[in-house]
Amino acid sequence: xxxxxxxxxxxxQLLISGWDQEKLxxxxxxxxxxxxxxxxxxxxxxxxxxGKLRICDxxxxxxxxxxRQILYSESSLGLPKVEEASRRIVGLNPLVSVEKHDVFLDRxxxxxxxxxxxxxxxxxxxxxxxxxxxxxAFKQRIPFVYGAVQGWxxxxxxxxxxxxxxxxxxxxxxxxxxxxxxxSGVMPGTIGxxxxxxxxxxxxxxxxxxxxxxxxxxxTDLSFETIRLExxxxxxxxxxx
Amino acid sequence: MVIYLKAGGELRxxxxxxxxxxxxxxxxxxxxxxxxILTGIGINPSFVAFAFKNGTLKRLDHIPSDGDIxxxxxxxxxx
Numbered sequence: 001x002x003x004x005x006x007x008x009x010x011x012x013q014l015l016i017s018g019w020d021q022e023k024l025x026x027x028x029x030x031x032x033x034x035x036x037x038x039x040x041x042x043x044x045x046x047x048x049x050x051g052k053l054r055i056c057d058x059x060x061x062x063x064x065x066x067x068r069q070i071l072y073s074e075s076s077l078g079l080p081k082v083e084e085a086s087r088r089i090v091g092l093n094p095l096v097s098v099e100k101h102d103v104f105l106d107r108x109x110x111x112x113x114x115x116x117x118x119x120x121x122x123x124x125x126x127x128x129x130x131x132x133x134x135x136x137a138f139k140q141r142i143p144f145v146y147g148a149v150q151g152w153x154x155x156x157x158x159x160x161x162x163x164x165x166x167x168x169x170x171x172x173x174x175x176x177x178x179x180x181x182x183x184s185g186v187m188p189g190t191i192g193x194x195x196x197x198x199x200x201x202x203x204x205x206x207x208x209x210x211x212x213x214x215x216x217x218x219x220t221d222l223s224f225e226t227i228r229l230e231x232x233x234x235x236x237x238x239x240x241x
Numbered sequence: 242m243v244i245y246l247k248a249g250g251e252l253r254x255x256x257x258x259x260x261x262x263x264x265x266x267x268x269x270x271x272x273x274x275x276x277x278i279l280t281g282i283g284i285n286p287s288f289v290a291f292a293f294k295n296g297t298l299k300r301l302d303h304i305p306s307d308g309d310i311x312x313x314x315x316x317x318x319x320x
Binding site for chain 2: 033035036037038122123124125126127130147148149150151152153154155170171175181182183188214216218225226227228229230
């Protein structure tokens with residue numbers, strides 16, 4: 001049963017037919033990477049009332065982050081992202097429990113970072129880490145909500161193999177990330193919110209629209225295109241038992 | 242035969258569109274794979290993360306048919 005303050009806080013979304021606030025309150029979601037994508041998804045997942053957010057990032061806030069990483073402000077410069085993000089999330093919604101991990105994802109810590117969560121949110125800024133996260137999410141059979149941006153382009157997808165394709169079915173893990181990726185600040189905001197929308201639906205038992213699909217958003221002409229992703233029988237990740 | 246290649250993001254400049262801002266008309270031989278066609282027009286297939294036709298993912302070993310419209314997408318890695 002929701003308390004009166006919860007009914008008030010979530011009142012507008014409780015008006016939506018089929019909305020299940022208690023399922024959101026009982027959910028545990030991990031956001032790996034607290035840059036532009038992670039900023040948007042973290043704020044809206046917490047505002048929606050996702051009960052437990054595990055946030056992971058070993059970085060500190062830099063001024064060049066502030067065109068897109070809306071969790072932070074000038075006063076955050078030089079401070080650990082997880083600390084600033086946690087402060088902002090709890091400030092927005094004190095009903096959310098935040099678990100902080102001031103680390104960068106790698107092969108050694110990936111399993112522990114996502115264990116016990118219902119959804120893995122991709123807030124990363126490089127392909128190498130994404131493929132590690134995709135692989136670990138598959139091993140633990142946790143849905144991996146993919147997002148990526150570059151320039152005026154953004155991708156989003158909801159991968160839940162073996163039911164669907166995975167990131168490695170879409171592209172092979174042999175692409176490398178360059179040092180400074182050009183990005184319009186609006187793009188990670190848009191894609192991060194699409195990720196959050198799909199996660200909220202999934203947590204409440206609704207089918208995500210991007211399950212086994214990829215959304216391609218082009219900000220130059222405001223086009224949204226969705227493609228079906230078939231499982232690759234030769235996928236180096238999810239074709240294995 | 243003729244196919245139409247479209248490109249997203251940073252691949253557009255490499256494709257050199259000639260039909261509209263996104264699309265290039267390519268004359269090619271029947272039976273060539275997408276990777277071979279790309280190489281033939283001076284685009285290294287390694288620049289392409291994935292391709293799709295009619296809303297479905299296609300690998301670079303896909304052999305297009307006359308009149309196909311195929312979209313090429315670059316790797317996108319930021320966050």
